Amino acid sequence: MLRRVLYIDLGKKESWVEERDELFERWLGGTGVATQLLLEECPQGVDPLSPEAPIIFSIGPLNVLFPVVTKTVAAFKSPLTGELGESYAGGRLAMAMRFAGHESIVIRGAADRPSYISITDDDVKIKDATSVWGINATTVGFILREVETGVGRRSIIRIGPAGERLVKYAGIIVDTYRHFGRLGLGAVFGSKNLKALVISGTEDVEVPDPGRYRKVYNKLYGIAVQTDVMDKYHDIGTSININILNQLKGLPTRNFQSTSFEGAANISGEVLADDYLFRKVSCAHCPIGCVHIAMLKTSFASHHEFEIRKVSYDYELIYALGSNLGVSDPAGLLELIEACERYGMDVMSTGVVLGWATEAYERDLITPQETLGVPLQWNNIEGYQKAIDHIVGMPNEFYAALAQGVEKASERYGGKEFAMALAGNEVAGYHTGPASIVGQIVGVRHSHLGNAGYSIDQKAAKKQLKPEEMTDAIIKEDDSRGVFNSLVGCLFARGVYTNENIIDALGAIGIEKTQEDLDDLGNRIFEEKYRFKRREGFDITEIKVPRRFYETITTMGMVDPGTVETMLEIYRERRGW
């Protein structure tokens, strides 16, 4: 198995490989290893946008060997929250890293001029990117595709203008349509003068027992393809949740002022699939193909003159730039998503920032002078387009504040009670109940994906779970996801990779683990992430929940602040904090 960490120092223009067997033995791979590398590499209290702040990428032992284990984890210090930055992307990056022979990549320092990194096996070059600086994230992908080698096996990850200009929630585009979206990795790239990274390689992977490997492979492939465990992702996709959550009163609407949206049916996954979906593609070695791509055909002149744009969409994007902004026109929604794609900025944070700004504008906390005449109004697509341009362009103090994230903007202009962030991260599209709120507070990256509190709420709504039971469910997910994210599997395949199947798959490639080993590992990884978070100043007792969470009905009815407090107390007690 691979045990290699590639170190690249942009300042010194050097690279080298270290064999770090001990790291992988102890922490498996993926997020387990990346967290350790971050603890090693990141000086305490460092400015996340300084040359001293490192970037870590890591894959795990099952990547590329088994179906739907398609992700790469990135670890960094988040410029948005000032603590643990962790983001996951699919596409072809995990495959390219595996075949290049690097299980982890550490990037140190900053380049003295716009640059990109080109990796072919062990050959690492730091190349000039001056001519592509300022170019949008989509186009720079086309350009690098032409000048770099490794067709069909490579991965190209890059930032757009939002990352270059240090928007705190800028992301990285991975191989078209996939992203390291959250927590500002794009800005970290930008701060290092790093426009892109291209990687490919020609290594093979030999498995110790091909017969056993094939047997386990066939079983897992069969579950993924021939059973219904992944149907949701394969058919309508994640956007099927728009109608579902709308009916459950869990779909955040107009900056969480409501949880059902009268325009939901127009922007639902069903409508997008019927009227706009033109193809589905997949990450390397995933037979599901959940990447839904809409064809947006817009008339730009008479005589049937059309622009065609191909826009990928998912549930969170439709929430953030759709229901949360009162947008009910699917074409307008797709235009806003595409604007974020080109700039390379996180759609979820952008939608929450704009939702807050719209309400603040309505409440006269912000003047038309400050918006530079842009009408920030629900469902005003043109206004939102201009606002997105300005967040990246930062022509005045107001838009520069929006580029810092919703918490910072509300500190400056007021309206904290409806600035929808938890622990500094703009929240995901679920107002389902207390488990969603608590889950995002305690989760290592303050995301819905840390422990899926939204899903626990939905179960609780049916089964009347007690606060203790919901809290225990959050802890269980926190820890088990630490293991799965060390592999690094796609969370959509959780139903395929049961504990038993994970143990089988690891065994088939010579890594023997027991259930106890994995439970222990999940718990240790979680605590290590908290070690980093606390070191950088995170204090769970100081997290403020914006009042809006308690003012709007959820799937579980109105949430009592006392329930959230109780669950947080139980959580700390169970963790032994």
Added chain:
Amino acid sequence: MHRLKVAHPERCIGCLSCMFACSRINTGHVSLDRSAIKIKTQGGIEGDFVVVVCHACRDPPCVKACPTGALERRDDGNMKFHEDLCNGCGECIDVCLIGAISLDGDEKAVKCRHCGACVAFCPHDVLELEEVPA
């Protein structure tokens, strides 16, 4: 004889499961290089996927071009690759205009045997194994 037919290339989602099946089942490696079927992108992921694989020519130019006899077409139409005879010269690659042959990391030709191992692992039925006259 059997022939691997690319029946519905427009249904391809680019998952590469066929390539991994080919190398896994035929070579025991997890590899793209050792796969005899190749999925290429035309204009990146937002363009079309192209399935490149041997078309099983009746009078294969690769066999004629091979100076060592490593590639052999049998009377039943099936192809036999004598790996030990392959010297990695690449003559077969040059004459195959569709680009269906490549060299692996050991400098040996990689060419489809039309075994059909990949067919079972295509989630969208892009591939079929058909019976054709020799």
